[in-house]
Amino acid sequence: MSDLPVGGADQTPEITGAPTIYDVARLAGVSPSTVSRALSSPGRLSAKTEQLVRQTAEQLGFRANPSARALPTGRTMTLALLLADITNPVVFGIVRGAERAAAAAGYTLVIAESQESGPAERATALRVASSVDGIVFATSRLDSAALGELGRLKPAVLINREAEGLASIVPDVDRGVTELVEHLHLLGHVDVGYVAGPPSSWVDRRRWEALLRQGRSRGLRVFEIPGGEPTLEGGAGAFERVAASSATAVVAFNDLMAIGLLRAARRAGLDVPGSLSIAGFDDIFGSELTTPTITTVAAPLERAGEQAVELLLAQLGQPDLGTRSFPPFPTHLIARGSTGALATG
Amino acid sequence: MSDLPVGGADQTPEITGAPTIYDVARLAGVSPSTVSRALSSPGRLSAKTEQLVRQTAEQLGFRANPSARALPTGRTMTLALLLADITNPVVFGIVRGAERAAAAAGYTLVIAESQESGPAERATALRVASSVDGIVFATSRLDSAALGELGRLKPAVLINREAEGLASIVPDVDRGVTELVEHLHLLGHVDVGYVAGPPSSWVDRRRWEALLRQGRSRGLRVFEIPGGEPTLEGGAGAFERVAASSATAVVAFNDLMAIGLLRAARRAGLDVPGSLSIAGFDDIFGSELTTPTITTVAAPLERAGEQAVELLLAQLGQPDLGTRSFPPFPTHLIARGSTGALATG
DNA sequence: CTGAAAGCGCTTACAG
């Protein structure tokens, strides 16, 4: 693109565009292979030659062409991160963690959003697959079969999701949910509703199961309330159903829904937590801003993003790691203002 | 990567890894050049041949290798989006818009964050430059000289920033600020403080200038109050200085700071807006969640992200568009609860 | 309209 106007006095033998290893080789008086080796397999040349080549490359402002490098090696040095919804604050931590880990390893991160649609997610994965060395699926809306197919195409790691034969980074949901259940129990709640997330969400099922299991073991009556989209609107939309239920406390699939629910409840004149306790998951930006603040089960998502990339990178080196997974990452309760004892009266 | 176990019965002449145009050519009984043409320059072959090649490619699950394509053409079909801080909700809209526009044009988007550091941003730009066809700088912390240098390396477009010789997408700050000033004026405020953002932020200066200009023309006394980081913490940290000033209303560089300020004010027992009005910029997720909700100057950031990519794409086709820019995008006031008249007494 | 051939900028056995 940066085509310098041709025809000027040539200080250097006619270099158009970016310098190549041939330009470096000529100037350094060595062969192109030597330049390649000096730059990409340090330590395999005489220190003197390597030094000379490096200096010459530096002087010329040489930068290896990634496409040219990728062609013979088959390694693009690029990773993809697939997200269901980039505006969901829950992905921040993941994105930042993944970005950092990728950059630290010299990899570039491609981020693609599929706006909560499974088919779109698959199409995106297929589209980016050929330009990357591996894929991290965060908040995937794909079923196991589709994920398996994509996993055969490229090394892949899942976050917040498990699927046969694929490496994954998942939360230890029970840990945080146990704390949450205990918290609600101590506050005197017995009827606890779970406002469900998208049917295609793997964590939604894990959260529901954990709540059901832990709730029962504490003698709570736990039941499911249909949710809808995992958004503010989805949460608000579930309010009618929550109000119609016997629940004195509800746990929403995520904080976005919990906040939506909270706002709908307050608009309806309900006292939270006096008349209804509300809790969520993820501890997103915003959960601490509401009145009352949202009680939530948090997880180290930034760390999860980092680990997903690290696991993927390890897999690129040793394909047999394809199935291995990190131990589940811990979750914990952050008790805030939206949960409390029922106001007497 | 997906090396099928070798040695099985070969239905097709030994295809290891992904199929290439040679595999398609062999199966279709045409030359590789013909396959290439059929797939990348539709309409230049007989309809019959093109159809045949397409079907064969489909049947084989052929996907052109982007690196191999990029090598002779010099086009990577990839764009980069550089962000100062990915956790700042203000970038959501930009990211989503840019992502959508890029995908629509068949481009892949690389997203890189430089965590509010100018040098890191430059290093990142240099690093990704060789793998992309162009760069969008959103919320850049670089000075004009650095941006100019990078702009000579690759086509570039700036969002929320102007720099000599570079295309940019900037807000019409005056529009929203005029509304804001009028709003504050009507509420009876005279002493208005501006809590400044980062010195390296171009929009920070535009916001301050617009506020100063519009404020003066309405007879307000507008003055600057040192801010700090453009974060919740930065806003909270400025509270002491705000309280020590004569301001009855403050406008913060962005909503993040406005929210931080609001919370610090309330912690200090101040009535907002009874004793102090607070406004921000950007209308981020969260501004509507606080109590009171945040009055803010909003902008169509998603549209801006889209336009930035469209402008960049246009530039790739016609390099002379390098300097041209879209008209400034409109901004407008969203008056909410954090601004009001001073409580009497 | 289609094929043969050269070339994009690297890497990497293969020799020496």
Add this chain to the structure above:
DNA sequence: CTGAAAGCGCTTACAG
């Protein structure tokens, strides 16, 4: 330790 050569998978003038 270093060079010459082939090859990665495409595209694209150049012929016909």
